[in-house]
Amino acid sequence: MMRFILRRTLQMIPTMLAVVLIIFVIFSVVPGSFITSLMSEGRNATNAQVLTHLNEQFGLDQPLLVRLWNYLWGLAHFDLGISYRTREPVWNVIEPRLWPSIKLALCAMGFAAVVGIPLGFLAALKPGSVFDSGTMVVAVSGLSLPEFWFGLLLMYVFALNLGWLPSFGYQPGSIRHIILPAIALGVSPMALLARTTRAGVLDVMNADFVRTARAKGLAEPRLVRSHVARNVLVLILTTMGLQIGALMGQAIVVEKLFSWPGIGSLLVDSVSVRDIPVVQGAVLVIVLWFLVINMLVDITYALIDPRIKVG
Amino acid sequence: MLTRLSLMAALALGTATAALAQDATPRDGGTFVFTAPYGNSITSLDITATPHTQDEIVAKALNRSLYKWNPESGKPELDLAESVEKSADGKTYTYKLRDASFHNGDKLDADDVVWSYNRLADPKKALPGAEQMLQIEGVAEFQAGTADHIAGVKKIDDKTVEITVTNLADPGWNLMSNYAPIYSKDYPEDQLASKPNGLGPFKLANYVPGSKVELVKFDDYYEEGKPHLAKLDIMLMGEAAARDVAFRNGEIDANVLGPVQYEAYTQDPALKDNILEVAEVYTRNIGFNPKVEAFKDKRVRQAINHAINSELIIQKLLKNKAYPAVSWLPTSSPAFDKDAKPYAYDPEKAKALLKEAGYETGLKFAVTATDNESWGLPIVEAIIPMLAKVGVEVTTDPVDGSVLSDKILSDNFEAYIWSNSSGPDPLKYLTCFKSTTSQSACNYVKFANPEYDKLLEAAGQETDPAKQNDLLRQANNLFQEEAPVWFFNYNKAVMAYQPWVHGLKPNAMELAIQDYEDIWVDENAPTARQ
Numbered sequence: 001m002m003r004f005i006l007r008r009t010l011q012m013i014p015t016m017l018a019v020v021l022i023i024f025v026i027f028s029v030v031p032g033s034f035i036t037s038l039m040s041e042g043r044n045a046t047n048a049q050v051l052t053h054l055n056e057q058f059g060l061d062q063p064l065l066v067r068l069w070n071y072l073w074g075l076a077h078f079d080l081g082i083s084y085r086t087r088e089p090v091w092n093v094i095e096p097r098l099w100p101s102i103k104l105a106l107c108a109m110g111f112a113a114v115v116g117i118p119l120g121f122l123a124a125l126k127p128g129s130v131f132d133s134g135t136m137v138v139a140v141s142g143l144s145l146p147e148f149w150f151g152l153l154l155m156y157v158f159a160l161n162l163g164w165l166p167s168f169g170y171q172p173g174s175i176r177h178i179i180l181p182a183i184a185l186g187v188s189p190m191a192l193l194a195r196t197t198r199a200g201v202l203d204v205m206n207a208d209f210v211r212t213a214r215a216k217g218l219a220e221p222r223l224v225r226s227h228v229a230r231n232v233l234v235l236i237l238t239t240m241g242l243q244i245g246a247l248m249g250q251a252i253v254v255e256k257l258f259s260w261p262g263i264g265s266l267l268v269d270s271v272s273v274r275d276i277p278v279v280q281g282a283v284l285v286i287v288l289w290f291l292v293i294n295m296l297v298d299i300t301y302a303l304i305d306p307r308i309k310v311g
Numbered sequence: 312m313l314t315r316l317s318l319m320a321a322l323a324l325g326t327a328t329a330a331l332a333q334d335a336t337p338r339d340g341g342t343f344v345f346t347a348p349y350g351n352s353i354t355s356l357d358i359t360a361t362p363h364t365q366d367e368i369v370a371k372a373l374n375r376s377l378y379k380w381n382p383e384s385g386k387p388e389l390d391l392a393e394s395v396e397k398s399a400d401g402k403t404y405t406y407k408l409r410d411a412s413f414h415n416g417d418k419l420d421a422d423d424v425v426w427s428y429n430r431l432a433d434p435k436k437a438l439p440g441a442e443q444m445l446q447i448e449g450v451a452e453f454q455a456g457t458a459d460h461i462a463g464v465k466k467i468d469d470k471t472v473e474i475t476v477t478n479l480a481d482p483g484w485n486l487m488s489n490y491a492p493i494y495s496k497d498y499p500e501d502q503l504a505s506k507p508n509g510l511g512p513f514k515l516a517n518y519v520p521g522s523k524v525e526l527v528k529f530d531d532y533y534e535e536g537k538p539h540l541a542k543l544d545i546m547l548m549g550e551a552a553a554r555d556v557a558f559r560n561g562e563i564d565a566n567v568l569g570p571v572q573y574e575a576y577t578q579d580p581a582l583k584d585n586i587l588e589v590a591e592v593y594t595r596n597i598g599f600n601p602k603v604e605a606f607k608d609k610r611v612r613q614a615i616n617h618a619i620n621s622e623l624i625i626q627k628l629l630k631n632k633a634y635p636a637v638s639w640l641p642t643s644s645p646a647f648d649k650d651a652k653p654y655a656y657d658p659e660k661a662k663a664l665l666k667e668a669g670y671e672t673g674l675k676f677a678v679t680a681t682d683n684e685s686w687g688l689p690i691v692e693a694i695i696p697m698l699a700k701v702g703v704e705v706t707t708d709p710v711d712g713s714v715l716s717d718k719i720l721s722d723n724f725e726a727y728i729w730s731n732s733s734g735p736d737p738l739k740y741l742t743c744f745k746s747t748t749s750q751s752a753c754n755y756v757k758f759a760n761p762e763y764d765k766l767l768e769a770a771g772q773e774t775d776p777a778k779q780n781d782l783l784r785q786a787n788n789l790f791q792e793e794a795p796v797w798f799f800n801y802n803k804a805v806m807a808y809q810p811w812v813h814g815l816k817p818n819a820m821e822l823a824i825q826d827y828e829d830i831w832v833d834e835n836a837p838t839a840r841q
Contacts, residue, residue, distance in 0.1 A: 031718070
């Protein structure tokens with residue numbers, strides 16, 4: 001197992017390096033820079049002399065390859081650089097956003113799992129029924145709902161009309177504040193999980209070993225619990241792993257809407273002012289989160305299905 | 312048109328006055344929940360390190376400058392100085408500082424002013440706020456590296472500072488800036504961004520990056536009996552729709568409105584009585600690049616001004632959340648000519664002017680634009696059919712904000728649509744269009760007119776305010792006549808507030824920046840915020 005973890009950890013390095021290179025190249029060719037973004041403020045346009053000094057301070061006057069080398073050298077020493085915007089180390093800018101993002105992703109996934117998996121199971125156990133059709137309507141709707149619109153709808157219903165929950169904001173330790181953003185973010189993975197679970201359960205239910213177990217007189221609840229559920233779990237886990245890994249990056253719209261201080265909104269704000277070190281840092285964190293979650297999923301495979309060898 | 316403008320201005324003033332009139336007996340205590348609407352984050356709690364209005368909304372609570380802007384009189388007035396004496400040549404100002412304390416207990420003295428201004432102008436620090444120091448004598452030498460400090464800022468004694476400026480303009484216009492606060496010379500500079508230590512009415516209690524800034528009353532604030540509020544929460548909320556829900560739900564106490572919300576709020580009986588409106592000092596315009604041959608001819612530029620029905624666009628697209636622009640200076644400017652008439656919507660006249668200029672068969676140009684709803688692509692799309700009627704073909708060049716300024720500063724555009732500052736200081740903002748002002752400074756349309764230059768130079772040397780104002784008025788009228796831009800609108804900033812909120816002011820500089828020390832909430836506020 002340790003060899004597997006070590007190997008997967010080492011495999012992350014080229015992935016991260018590729019991401020760094022791609023972002024670096026993209027922001028080198030797209031027009032606009034941090035310096036020109038300071039000029040777009042209108043009333044408070046920064047004077048040209050200050051801009052020249054800023055250019056020098058941040059090394060933006062150096063050739064592209066020199067800047068890339070400096071960045072990689074810093075990265076090799078776990079230094080993500082200095083934010084152009086705040087003039088603080090990039091890690092200091094990202095770190096306060098990390099836990100709110102993780103918390104939101106976990107809660108959204110929790111909502112998706114608690115609602116989506118049972119729905120998928122129940123729909124598959126009664127295929128073709130009204131419940132099954134209804135579940136699939138919910139699933140398709142959930143997948144196609146724009147998060148912004150759905151988030152606003154939740155605000156109107158649960159904050160404005162019913163007054164049950166706050167419509168926005170972040171309070172460390174407050175469950176009330178996370179409910180609406182978690183549902184808005186979790187509705188799409190919930191729908192996907194419901195569909196995946198239904199398809200997986202239907203597939204397993206038609207398998208030979210299930211038919212055999214049923215012929216041998218195994219009670220239906222035990223059949224579902226011991227044979228169907230365990231076999232579908234790998235599929236569900238894969239879907240959940242991919243979804244939870246992607247949620248941090250997908251949360252941009254929801255974070256913006258609910259004023260949630262996560263990595264996604266930081267990323268958008270940084271792109272708009274071309275704060276490239278923060279963009280790179282934020283993307284690296286999102287990619288690292290995705291890779292780590294998927295490694296954990298691979299490890300979990302071995303625990304729930306002895307036939308799978310992770311080493 | 313002018314009657315309508317006057318009426319609108321009167322209405323705006325009326326709304327504002329109504330909001331102020333009820334502020335007779337301020338009540339102490341309570342919390343005011345405000346919003347910073349220009350994004351979901353702020354850059355820094357050290358305002359000298361950022362040029363963003365979003366940060367200024369917070370800085371206004373934390374810091375104080377030598378002067379402050381008086382939204383009611385429309386002029387700068389002394390703030391940290393209790394008196395000032397001007398020398399006979401009109402270039403040296405001697406300030407007596409008031410007794411005031413920083414949040415950490417340090418007392419304000421002349422060394423703090425000298426240190427703050429030298430820090431701000433220090434070229435090694437490259438602080439955006441340095442812009443406000445440029446009028447002071449010796450700043451140019453300091454920034455060029457030929458002097459090790461600003462010669463024009465001197466301590467006379469602990470409570471007296473002398474500042475010498477390079478021209479006859481009132482230094483208050485620059486030194487009132489929230490980007491030029493006075494900091495304590497003894498406070499660690501590296502903590503200013505995270506643990507600010509200002510002279511303002513509120514001190515930092517908690518900052519959640521990307522979400523909110525919580526501030527509490529500073530008991531030793533220098534103004535007697537102020538601030539009234541015990542707590543000030545500033546929520547960082549970039550989404551207008553989310554702010555709308557939060558405001559209607561009573562979670563926030565004031566909300567800056569966009570065109571869509573403005574229309575809805577003014578039609579809602581429950582909301583329409585608590586709206587503050589002001590004509591902000593921003594002029595939305597399409598700038599013409601004279602490197603396009605057709606734009607070298609004044610008649611073409613005038614024709615475009617005549618061919619577009621600005622009022623219709625303001626009515627239909629901006630939902631009347633703007634005032635039609637007459638010239639560059641806004642209606643609130645002292646140098647605005649009350650008798651000036653805007654370019655009339657007259658397609659026939661536009662056609663005639665184009666024919667006269669030799670463009671009877673038409674011309675074509677692209678407008679670089681962001682997606683801004685009030686001065687971006689939607690507006691360009693609206694003018695396309697209007698200009699097509701007079702034979703002018705317009706295409707769009709969509710970009711984001713950073714690219715827009717990049718393209719303008721690198722002269723890589725044919726025309727652009729933008730919102731530019733046009734006040735409050737008419738001399739400063741008209742100087743942008745002197746031929747000696749570079750495109751990268753603020754002469755984006757490379758305007759060059761000898762007569763205009765002469766008027767500006769004369770205004771800069773004039774000591775009589777009335778005469779100076781007259782020269783500036785003439786320059787503004789000449790600029791309108793030359794039409795280097797399409798004069799579109801002046802922003803009508805609108806803020807909705809809860810009925811229990813008092814003391815908000817119609818700040819024409821930026822409505823979202825308020826004098827927090829004057830705000831108070833009455834007993835009708837939600838219990839938790841009383």
